[in-house]
Every structure is written in structure tokens, then in C-alpha cells.
Amino acid sequence: MRLEQRLFQLGHAAYVLDGDNVRAGLNADLGFSSEDHCQNIRRVGEVAALFADAGLICITAFISPFNADRQRARAAVASGRFFEVYLTADLAACEARDTKGLYRKARAGELRDFTGIDSPYEAPDAPDLVLDTSATSIEDCLAQLTAFVQRVTI
Numbered sequence: 035m036r037l038e039q040r041l042f043q044l045g046h047a048a049y050v051l052d053g054d055n056v057r058a059g060l061n062a063d064l065g066f067s068s069e070d071h072c073q074n075i076r077r078v079g080e081v082a083a084l085f086a087d088a089g090l091i092c093i094t095a096f097i098s099p100f101n102a103d104r105q106r107a108r109a110a111v112a113s114g115r116f117f118e119v120y121l122t123a124d125l126a127a128c129e130a131r132d133t134k135g136l137y138r139k140a141r142a143g144e145l146r147d148f149t150g151i152d153s154p155y156e157a158p159d160a161p162d163l164v165l166d167t168s169a170t171s172i173e174d175c176l177a178q179l180t181a182f183v184q185r186v187t188i
Contacts, residue, residue, distance in 0.1 A: 035050055036172065036176050037050075037093060037176060037179050037180065037183070038050045038093055040176060040180050041091060041180070041183060044180075044184070046091055046183075046187070047089070047090045047091065048090065048091035048092070048093060049085060049090060049091075049092055049093070050093045050094075050095055051078055051081060051082060051085075051092060051093070051094045051095070051096075052094075052095040052096065053095070053096060053097075056074070056077075056078060056081075057074075060077060060081070061073075061074050061077055061078075065147075066145065066146070066147050066148055066149075066153075067146075067147045068099075068100075068147060068153060071097075071098075071099055071100065071103070071147075071149070071153075072100065072102075072103050074096070075096060075098045075100075075103040075104070075106070075107055076103065076106060076107070078094055078096060078107070079094075079103075079106060079107030079108075079110045079111070080110055082094050082107070082110070082111065083110040083111045083112075086111050086112065086115045086116070087112065091183065091187065094107075097149050097155075099149045099153065099154065099155045099156060100156055101156045101158065101159060104118060104158065117162040117163070117182075117186055118158055118160075118161040118162050118163075119161060119162060119163045119164075119165065119179065119182070120157070120158045120161035120163070120164045120165070121165050121167050121175075122157070122164060122165070122166050122167065122168070123166070123167045123168045124168050125150055127167065127168040128150065136148065137150075137151065140152065162182075162186075163178070163179070163182050165178060165179070
């Protein structure tokens with residue numbers, strides 16, 4: 035969300051699609067199974083492609099656990115308009131940041147097929163940018179993201 039705000043300040047038209055705003059409507063029918071993760075990312079990729087086709091910067095903020103799904107999302111967008119940014123963090127950092135209590139529920143067995151707990155995560159093979167959010171401050175990550183977006187949108 036901070037990247038979206040920064041891009042607006044710089045005069046760019048941008049919008050964030052994330053789990054909260056997409057699962058509230060478009061993907062309200064999906065859970066957290068592997069199949070539902072695939073469908074979630076497929077739908078988001080298609081919507082992001084529409085945004086990109088309209089000339090907007092669409093930031094998609096999702097846990098996308100499978101390489102095949104990320105490749106399908108990349109294929110949905112016109113060549114040279116999809117950039118994969120891998121925000122990595124160790125599991126302890128993710129659990130410490132868990133404001134919704136989802137990791138706690140997954141550890142207690144109340145939430146099945148949760149990425150990183152009882153469902154796998156495939157790290158990207160060749161992301162366009164990698165930010166280790168366990169070792170880098172939010173401000174430094176934001177600066178790197180902003181510079182990256184400005185470099186690829188010029």
C-alpha cells in the first residue's frame with residue numbers, strides 16, 4: 035500500500051490488488067486449498083492484465099506458492115509488462131507479523147493447507163527483484179521498489 039501511495043505522489047496511476055480486497059468479492063468463493071490458490075492467482079492475473087492493458091500500474095500483493103501459477107499470470111500480461119517482485123521473509127518473521135492470527139490457526143490445525151505450514155511454497159526461479167523483508171526496513175524496501183517501478187515504466 036505504501037508503494038501505491040508513493041507512485042500516486044509521483045504522478046503514476048496505480049492500484050493494489052491484495053488478498054483482502056479480492057477475497058471480499060471476486061474470490062469470495064475460494065478457500066486456501068492448493069486448487070483454490072491456483073484459481074485465486076489465475077483470476078488475479080487476468081484482472082491485473084486488464085489493468086496493465088489500460089496503462090495502469092497494477093500491484094498484486096499475494097502469496098503465490100506455485101511457480102506454474104506465477105508463469106500463467108506472467109503469460110496473461112503483454113510481453114514486458116509483468117514484473118515479479120519476490121518479497122522473502124523467514125517463517126518466524128511471517129508469524130511475528132501475523133495480525134490476523136492465520137499462522138496460529140494453521141499451527142492449531144484450524145486452517146488447513148496453509149502455505150509454509152502444511153502446504154509447500156516454491157520460491158521463484160528468476161524474479162525481477164528480490165527484497166528480504168526480514169533483513170531490510172520497510173523504508174529501504176519502499177525505496178528499492180519505487181526505483182524499480184520507475185526504471186521499468188519509463
